[in-house]
Amino acid sequence: xxxxxxxxxxxxxxxxxxxxxxxxxxxxxxxxxxxxxxxxxxxxxxxxxxxxxxxxxxxxxxxxxxxxxxxxxxxxxxxxxxxxxxxxxxxxxxxxxxxxxxxxxxxxxxxxxxxxxxxxxxxxxxxxxxxxxxxxxxxxxxxxxxxxxxxxxxxxxxxxxxxxxxxxxxxxxxxxxxxxxxxxxxxxxxxxxxxxxxxxxxxxxxxxxxxxxxxxxxxxxxxxxxxxxxxxxxxxxxxxxxxxxxxxxxxxxxxxxxxxxxxxxxxxxxxxxxxxxxxxxxxxxxxxxxxxxxxxxxxxxxxxxxxxxxxxxxxxxxxxxxxxxxxxxxxxxxxxxxxxxxxxx
Numbered sequence: 606x607x608x609x610x611x612x613x614x615x616x617x618x619x620x621x622x623x624x625x626x627x628x629x630x631x632x633x634x635x636x637x638x639x640x641x642x643x644x645x646x647x648x649x650x651x652x653x654x655x656x657x658x659x660x661x662x663x664x665x666x667x668x669x670x671x672x673x674x675x676x677x678x679x680x681x682x683x684x685x686x687x688x689x690x691x692x693x694x695x696x697x698x699x700x701x702x703x704x705x706x707x708x709x710x711x712x713x714x715x716x717x718x719x720x721x722x723x724x725x726x727x728x729x730x731x732x733x734x735x736x737x738x739x740x741x742x743x744x745x746x747x748x749x750x751x752x753x754x755x756x757x758x759x760x761x762x763x764x765x766x767x768x769x770x771x772x773x774x775x776x777x778x779x780x781x782x783x784x785x786x787x788x789x790x791x792x793x794x795x796x797x798x799x800x801x802x803x804x805x806x807x808x809x810x811x812x813x814x815x816x817x818x819x820x821x822x823x824x825x826x827x828x829x830x831x832x833x834x835x836x837x838x839x840x841x842x843x844x845x846x847x848x849x850x851x852x853x854x855x856x857x858x859x860x861x862x863x864x865x866x867x868x869x870x871x872x873x874x875x876x877x878x879x880x881x882x883x884x885x886x887x888x889x890x891x892x893x894x895x896x897x898x899x900x901x902x903x904x905x906x907x908x909x910x911x912x913x914x915x916x917x918x919x920x921x922x923x924x925x926x927x928x929x930x931x932x933x934x935x936x937x938x939x940x941x942x943x944x945x946x947x948x949x950x
Contacts, residue, residue: 614640615639615640615689615690616639616640616641616642616687616688616689616690617634617639617640617641617642617688617689617690617691617692617849618642618644618671618684618685618688618690618691618692618729619631619634619641619642619643619644619692619694620643620644620673620675620691620692620693620694620695620716620720621644621693621694621695621696621735622641622643622644622645622654622670622694623643623645623650623653623654624694624695624811625800625804625808625811625813625814625838626694626735626797626800626838626841626842626845627643627694627695628654628657628658628804628805628806629802629805629838629839629841629842630692630694630842630845630846631643631654631658631663631668632658632661632663632805632842633842633843633845633846634692634846635658635663635664635665635667635668636663636664637846639667639846639849640667640668640669641667641668641669642668642669642670642671642684642688643668643669643670643671644670644671644672644673644684644695645670645671645672645673646672646673646674647672648672651670651672653806653808654670655668656806657805657806657807658805660806661805671683671684675695675712675713675715675716675719676711676712676715676716678719681719681723682723682726682727684723685723685724685726685727685729686727688727688729689729689730689731690729690730690731690732690733690849691720691724691729691731691732691733691790692732692733692735692845692849693716693717693720693732693733693734693735694735694845695716696712696713696716696735696769696770696773697709697712697713697766697769698766698811698812699766699812699906700764700766700812700816700903700906700907701902701903701906702764702765702902702903702905702906703765703902704902706765706768708765709765709766709769710765710768710769710772713769713770713772713773714769714772714773714776716773717734717773717774717776717777718776718780720732720734720777721776721777721780721790722780724790725780725789725790728790729790730790730791731790731791731792731793731849731850731855732777732790732791732792732793733793733794733795733845733848733849734774734777734792734793734794734795735795735797735845736770736773736774736794736795736796736858737770737796737797737798738750738796738797738798738833738834738860738862738917739756739766739767739770739771740755740756740767740770740771740774740775740796741754741755741756741796741858741860742754742756742833742913742915742917743756743760743763743767743771743909743910743913744756744757744760744763745915746912746913746914746915747913747914747915748915748916749915749916749917749918750915750916750917750918751860751917751918752796752857752858752859752860752918752921755771755775756771758771758772760909762908762909762911763909764905764906764907764908764909764910765906766906767909774794774796774858777792777794778792781856791855791856792855792856793848793849793851793854793855793856793857793859794857794858794859795841795844795845795848795859795861796858796859796860796861796862797836797841797861797862798833798834798835798836798860798861798862798863798917799813799833799834799835799836799862799867800813800835800836800837800838800841801813801814801817801835801836801837801838801933801936801937801940802837802838802839802931802936802939802940803939803940803942803943804838804943804947807947807950809944809947809948814940814944817937817940817941817944818944818948820872820873820876820883820884820885821876821881821883821884821941821944821945822883823882823883823884823885824883825884825885826885826887827885827887827888827889827890827893828868828869828870828873828885828886828887828888828889829869829888829889829894829907829910829911830868830888830889830891830911830912831868831869831907831910831911831912831913831914832866832867832868832869832871832913832914832915833866833867833910833913833914833915833917834860834862834863834864834865834866834867834915834916834917834919835862835863835867835933835936836861836862836863836930836931836936837930837931837933837935837936839931840861840928840930840931841861844859844861844922844926844928847926848926851925851926853925854925854926857921857925859921859922859925859926860917860918860919860921860922861919861922862917862919862930863917863919863930863933864916864917864918864919865916866913866914866915866916867933868914870886870888872884872937873885873886874886875933875934875937875938876937876938876941879938879941881941891911891912894907894908894911895908
């Protein structure tokens, strides 16, 4: 197993530990010497997390678990006992619109409100919240967005996921402004771009890896015309951990992505240049996606990002954390190799 840094007495409550980003955050935290209490929905998730981390040679002796629900107060008071920090990663993510927006928005917003409420009661020092660049960029469409920008949730055709991430992050900041007279936990927001990278475990059902898997299999004959910045999951996890203690990070939002927009055509071209035959570089006509959206919830979910071409101002992130992002091509090729390896088992 990889040697960890000298353990501290500090404990981090990590929500969403079993997810794509959450597993890497757990690995990074444990190898950085933190004690970790991960939240899971059931005991089966606990087994999966332990098995995955052990297969990746992560020492789990300083890892424990709490079974919690983002939409229920039960167990949260006990879960934050003796924790110094909270890393709130858990949030539903699907491009496909649910039949009822509340299925995605309620756990995202209520979960964030619950975190903020119990953090204050438990005197948590700092919360690192996983947001997304979709909370900043989706009503700008072209040009460049930065940490001061916000998506207008009333912008036409936005999918439910975009609304859920924007409303959840706004809920977190509202807690700070509404309670200025009383001490609050410090808040740092990490807003990743499109997240790729090889998964720690065998689960490729998450949105980005699922789309990649379909592209590799030739199951996506047309790709949408859109381009926005991407990031590697390993960078996302490292910056979450760095955000826990960085003195200048408190009260700020950080874009965690490359600066340049990456389109589906760009991604397909990279894959084809590296020997993959399945990906298509054909762009879906807007009329076709609009027609499909009449009866297909996944197509409808894509409408809100059509014709987008956006750069990110990630200069504050690079300066604050002395960050050197993993190149997208490296991230994509390693993701594709991992996905095919998992499917071949």
